Amino acid sequence: MATHLGLRGKSIATLLLAFLLALVPAVLIGWMAVEEVRRHFATAYAEQYTLLQMQRITAPVSRELALSRRFANSVVTREWLRQPEDPERRARFLAEAEGFRQQFGSNAYFTIDHATQDYYFADQRSEALTPHYRLDAEEPQDAWYFSTMASTSTYNIKVSHDRVLERTMLWVNVKVRDSGELLGLAGGALDLEEFLASVIRTEAPGLTSMIVDPRGILQAHPDQSRLALGAISNPLDADSQQRIQSSIDDAQQREALRQAMQAVIRRPGDIRAIDVEIDGAPRLLSVGYIPELQWLLVTTLDMQSAPIVEGRWFWPLLGALILVLGSLTAAFAFATHRLILAPLQHLTLSARTIASGDYRPRLPTQRHDEIGELSQAFSHMARQVADHTRNLEAQVHERTRELENANAAMAAAHQQLDDSIQYASIIQRAILPDMQLCEHLVAHHAVLWKPRDTVGGDFYVFRATQHGYLIGVVDCAGHGVPGAMMTMLARAIIDHAIAQQGADDPAALLNEIDRQSRQLLPEAQLPSSIATNMDIGLAWVETACQQLTYAGAKLDLYASDGNQLEHLKGHKRALGHRRQARYTNQQLPLHPGWRYYLCSDGFLDQAGGRHGFGFGNRRFEALIRSQAAAPLDAQLAAFEQALNEYQGPHSQRDDITLLIFCTESDVTEPVPHRPPSPSQG
Template identity: 60%
Template sequence: MANRWGLRGQSTLTLLMACLLALIPALLIGWQAMDDVRRHFATRYAGQYTLLHMQRILAPVSRELALSRRFAGSVVTREWLASPDDPDKRDRFFREAEGFRHQFSGNAYFAIDHTSGDYYYNDADSSHSRRPRYRLSPEDPEDTWYFATMDSTSSYNINVNVDAKLDQARVWFNVKVMEAGRPLGLAGGGLDLSRFLDDFLRNTAPGLTPMIVDARGAIQAHPDRRRLALSSGAQAGLDGDTRRLQALLGNADQQTRLEAAMLEARRHPGELHTLEVSLEGEPRLLTVGYIPELQWLLVSALDLKSAPVLESRWFWPLVATLALILTILMAGFAYGTDRLILAPLRRLQHSARAIADGDYTSRLPTERGDEIGELSRAFAHMARRVEHHTQELEERVRQRTRDLEATNAEMTAARRQIDASLEYASIIQRAILPSRQLATHLADHHAVLWRPRDQVGGDFYVFRATERGYLMGVIDCAGHGVPGSLMTMLARAIIDNAILKVGAHDPAAILNETDRQNRATLHKESLPASIATNMDVGLVWIEHGAGRLTFAGAKMPLYASDGERMEVHPGGKRALGQKRAMTYENRVMPLHRDWTYTLCSDGFLDQAGGEHGFGYGHTRFKAMLRRHATAPLATQIAAYAAELDAYRGEHAQRDDITLLCFRFDVAPEEGGQRLVTFQPSGPETPWTC
């Protein structure tokens, strides 16, 4: 009996444990889901409630504010306040004011003469009085609201206040009356505070507490009138923190989140912002909306405990139903296990014992058409197929291994050929650079930073020494890598040909001739649009004893600095080979003594780096040149390379970089001639990268 019921009992117990284990998180998830649903609908309800009350408040208050602004902006009001002693203007004002009084919802208006401080107020009980009720004084603490209003930059404010002198508690609409920038006084209307609060709090839903606050959090409307921040709309400060909404929250973090929500609501009128806080020690869900016309915020505080997740009247019936379902499930599972699994397994057990005893006539229960029969047949077939597939798989692995080894060898050989070709191309490209000529003629009066992005690049520099002087320059061909290096070979040949044709003493003529030959050699209309053939070039001619230099550039400037001053001499606005051609012109300038002159391709300025990955930029580049202008040239180049590497950091080099700098000492010679001599400034050999 124990063996007979062992699997069934264990499977039933396992199912029971699985159901219980699944039921616990399911109940927790269900409880959380119900709580989330409750919060969702409560939030939506609070939002709709807030929007509805915003509209209910906006309509009457906006109407009263609009009437107050019309009343204060009336020509009659301004003329009377400008001349309060004029009997005709005074009579017209009070007759018009009486008409406005009938339109005001509060059936009252007020006006203040700024010059005298006289306060006029009329309501239904004193509609024909033309005498001031009292006179405002800066020394009276109860009158500070007026002077604070007139000192503010706002043209109006809405102030909830109890005027002790009038014995009136109203929502006052204070609108400034101005004439050509000069204050004339204050005028407006007022809603009865009790009626306003009754209308605001009418039909308040259970668990919801509506409030009105200003931008600083001062409470303008609240079910508890002791919370009202009276006169806060017209004064810069508050008498006590207890009248601000922030003071009702639990901690500073909640106050910060509330102020952030209020700020977002003011930035995005029409949107509601919710946050959970502890309001006067009780958990509440606050919904914040902004009324831009009134510069008020409507805040609804919802008590989430007012809507319980589960009610006891149907909780226990639910538990009993779940227990009954679980019992029926266990009984059905036990019966099904015995009928469908245990009985076929017992037959399979008897057959296996017979085969173990040597009775090979006994067969596995393969005659069944269900999964157990399929299992018996599949097991025997699987044993035969496994051996066959294993042999095939081993042979495939051996063949694939041989193929991968052959492919890897071919790729290695191809990589070696490519590396050797690039190394050879780099040697050829370095051979066209005039490093030896510069060292021979200029010695330590020049320095070069040449750093291609790849082994070969699209930048190179030129130097030509003649009996009259020196020609030197930097060329930045479009592209980099192998395409750029091929462009340098072609560009070098074109420039050499141009120098032979027009001479080395005229940089602008060299640029114009190079541009012409470049266009004649490379027909852009026959090339794909993706192939660029333009070149940025800067050339400098220095004539022996002349004390001046001639510069011409194509989108490449010449920098000059003595450590204190920085001069930037721009080249032409277009590069050589651009779609629209231009005629390049020479710029003749003095060759300053001890000044460092620099030509640089745009690879240095465009190099990405720094904290945000921006390019190095002209401003940083010019500051660097000025900072190191008085140092030896080799020291300058080393400093430039170090600063570029430090700025680049982990970023890859973006483009080829070439920087050529030189410096001369120009001194007068007898007979009125000028002699170019060299200013020692570093080691005997130039710095070349």
């Protein structure tokens, strides 16, 4: 049993609620302030760290550039490049170059003789100064040298993979000139892997550094599997996982990153910071541009892991705030009890007396405050309750009698409506040609007619003549009573069309039925919400010629012997469609052992299965193949069982009609079926 709080409990609960309402905004505001401070310091921290990392990158490159310039401008280097075969000049060059080699970052240097285009490379393992290979202007991989020599700049810095040396390095290329004449290139190199590893290696918690090129291709990353090593020489070799954009799922955040990268490229020295989610985790991303290398340094900061703002002082402050608010609440509760709750206890006892049925006022009305006014109001209420109690039973009796009469009238109206619908069902069943089918086809037909409601918009037709018989299925727009009314009109139109056109030309019948329905139900005079179209499939069976002629409007004919299956498709437009169609006949030879199937879309569209999809043509055709050799009554039971099992708990969506017929009941040797041949109706 639930415990109901009294006024004392509610007042205490109200005080606690006021306490929470005061505490929660204070905590939220304080938390927002702390977060804003954290973000401010985090942004400054990330930007300063990015600038520091950029300096760490540019410092060794600047040192390498200064050494390379001295090396290229050395008199000994220029003298040797003028006469590389001179032993004395070679010896002096080797001695001086060895000193430069020991100062270069990777203990290696290179020179290129512009006259012979010989490429020299020396490191700590080199024993003699011999050309490693000769540059070729026709080689695409050597084009960098010729473009460098043709440029007006005195040096350039590039990252490339030397195909002969099989080394990927950061090369500092300085032109060697003597009296304005180009003698070649010289310079040092930094091992790219060691250089990048020293840059991205950091012990700062929550910080991750990576280097990308202007396209976003990763050049340095803590996860070596994501590096685009092949993209150093050809950016097209990088896949999507080797780009920084692949770590960001949100398209707007990727666009913000692209704009930030473009902004820092336009203004080197600036740092841009944006909020992103990398691999699903929120990060503060800062990016800066290194124009000497044409690289961008990207730093991501996890503000939860980085020591931005210490939070240990927050909880003592929160505890002090709670203590102050708790003390104020206790003082307020004591005052409320003395001034309000104690007087109201007496008022509560008096109110309970009134609730028990004693309406004589025994309330404290001598007070001249809100409690006194409340007591006077209770006294007035007691008199009013006594008056209303006397009249209540009479009013309840009168209302009960009125409700009983209304329920009786509703039950009678409902019974009349049910009787009318049942009578309409009897009338609709009377237009179905069951007797004619049993008389002419005997056991060579089977029908499943299943309206969604008691009456529906589906029916089937049969008309026998001296030369054959016409059989078909009609699906009128709508279901229930409106659909049943449409079936009566459609049956009359079909009978009139048969009387005019005969039964042996299904296409002519469809065209005539379409014309008459448009004449009786002009589209311009009907509301747009009312549909008057009909789906019809008609088959003329001429047993003497062993020929079947079919024409359909959105209804198809299936034929099968269990091994083969033929599918004659009806026209894609229904009768009464706003765009009028011309319907044509399709012919099919009759063979023993073949069964022929017509069904409305209620069967094919019935929702069911795991996902509530329609039954579908494929499932229907598979069911035909599996049941075509069985007796018709067994087939009908199998079709109905399959539909019910597929439908499961789903409600019936539309009226369902399935008509199966054949030329004979027993088949001993099926005959292969020829494909249908179209002909004009």
